[in-house]
Amino acid sequence: MSLPPALEPTTTAADVLADPHRRALLAVLRDREGQSPAAATAVGPAMPIADLGTEVAAVERGTPIVPDDHCERRHIELVHRHVPRLVDHGVLTRDAEGDEPTVALTAHPILDLEWVRTLLADPTGDAIPLDEETLTRTLEALREPRRLTVCTELASRGGSIAVDDLAAGVLVREGEADRPADAADPQRTAVATELAHKQLPALAAAGLATHDDESGRAALGTDAPHWDVDWLADGPLAEAAAFVRSDSTRRARLEREPSVPARAIARDPDESRRAGTDVESCWTLEGEANVAERGDEIAAGADQELFVMAPSAVLLGTTCLENMRNAADRGVDVYAASRSPRVRDTVRSTIPTATVCEPRFDWFSFPVDAPQCGYVLLADREAAMLVTAESGADDEDDESIRTGAITGEGRENALVSLVRAKLGPRLDRLATAGDETDGTPLPM
Structure with a gap:
């Protein structure tokens, strides 16, 4: 089993902090280090293990007055169990010379993790919506x-x-x-x-x-x-x-925003047939539910190629990611473009086979820096959708979002032809260069 190196500091920190006694021990030493001029050095100030046992007992009981027998039990546990474990991890150094053994924090990388610092400031979890047992199990x-x-x-x-x-x-x-x-x-x-x-x-x-x-x-x-x-x-x-928050934001918007039926803006299909043309109509969509439904339909229909450009993680959403992943699982070539590093990293981790790139052009006069617009979807160069999302009111306190789209289907469709002409040559170049390099070869 191959494990990402980036997970190692996190899992090491979780292993170190999984025991509440070790959390209290490190919190005491961290607090002592912060009060000492030696905190800036590679190793924190040393502390006798007997004194450490007393302070750990006080932290756990939430009172400075702790019975002697409780302090003694904690001292024995530190000596025989917790200190050796932390020394093995390289988080503590132990000095057994002299009348009283002492311990000190090292400059271990996990102690510089922001979430570890936050946890050690509240080792029992009093300020979070998790009881100590759930925190430990987590x-x-x-x-x-x-x-x-x-x-x-x-x-x-x-x-x-x-x-x-x-x-x-x-x-x-x-x-x-x-x-x-x-x-x-x-x-x-x-x-x-x-x-x-x-x-x-x-x-x-x-x-x-x-x-x-x-x-x-x-x-x-x-x-x-x-x-x-x-x-x-x-x-x-x-x-x-990142996925949970993106999906909850999308659900909250759907709850705020009523579904608005799709509205055709071009010729009726029956009228097209009467006119003797195969050109299919374009139509607009209003409301996030309608836009999402159409996006699901386009992605699900992709057989060979699916291109998605999403300027923000909120517009990308969990459902869109799942559709892209399902397409990749079917053997579809998936392309994802975004100016957002978070979006690019999310797609790479979710769909390792996708070609991920950063757009450098102003598509269809959409400012790609602006989070409110610039979402593009193209499947097999035969179905396309352009999405915009903007604030629903001028009031800065109103967070409602108005979502709309224009979409079309068929190679001769005016919208599809336009999107295909804009994207097609660049997708071809990405595909060709992608066979030759491990990274993203070209900007869009």
Whole structure:
């Protein structure tokens, strides 16, 4: 199993912090380091382990007055269990010389992670909507890199998924297959078994996922309070949270915005047939629900090639990502263009086979820097849609969004012809150059 190196600091930090006693220990030393001139050096100020046991007991009980027997028990646990574990991780140094053994923080990289600093400022989780037991279970669950990958894969699907399909997606994210369909059956079965019996139960115990043994399906706990904990959503769960937040924003807009029926703006199809022409009409769409439905239809109909340009993660959305991924799984060549680094990184992690690029041109007079417009969809160069989204009111406090689109179908359709003429040559160049290089070869 190949694991992304970027996950190592996160999983190491989760392993270190999974025990509440170790969280309290590091919080005490971190606080002591912050009060000392030695905090700027590579190693923090040393502290006798006996004194450390007393302060850890005080932090855990929330009072400076702690019975001696409790302090003694904590001291023994630190000496025989927690200090050796942290020394092995390289987070602490231990000096046994002298009358009293001492410990000190090292300059370990995990202590510089912003989410770790935030957690150590509140080691018992008093200021977050998670009880200490759930916090501990969450950190225990995140000790294994594959569980982070499972969270991201579940979040990208936006709903329940068969565990067998989840296993294939995990193998793609871990670099063991280019597409889910390419995952070897024995490997896929082995991963699915591990997910069902080990990884998903751990995530379910933490409240991050649901898993039904009978149906063989799993889903991310998108309503879990974890997504309201900033240091979790911006730290160890950041990749999954990007999907969750994008999807929740889209759902909130759909709830605010009533569905408006599509409105034809060109010739009626019957009228076209009477006129003896095969040119199909263009039509406009109003309302995010209608626009999303049409986007799903275009993506689902792609057989050979699908191009999506999305200026922001909100406009991209979980549903669009799922449609793009499904197209890639069918063997469709998927192209994604965006000026947003977040969008490009999200597409790369979700659809490893996609060609991802950064547009450098002002498409159809749409300012690609502006988040309110510039969404383009083209499938097989035979169906196209241009989307705009703008503020629904002049009031700065009104966050409502008005979404609309113009769409058309058929190679002779005026809109499709225009989009094809603009994009076709550049897609051809991207495809040709993509066979020769590992990265994105050309700007759009």
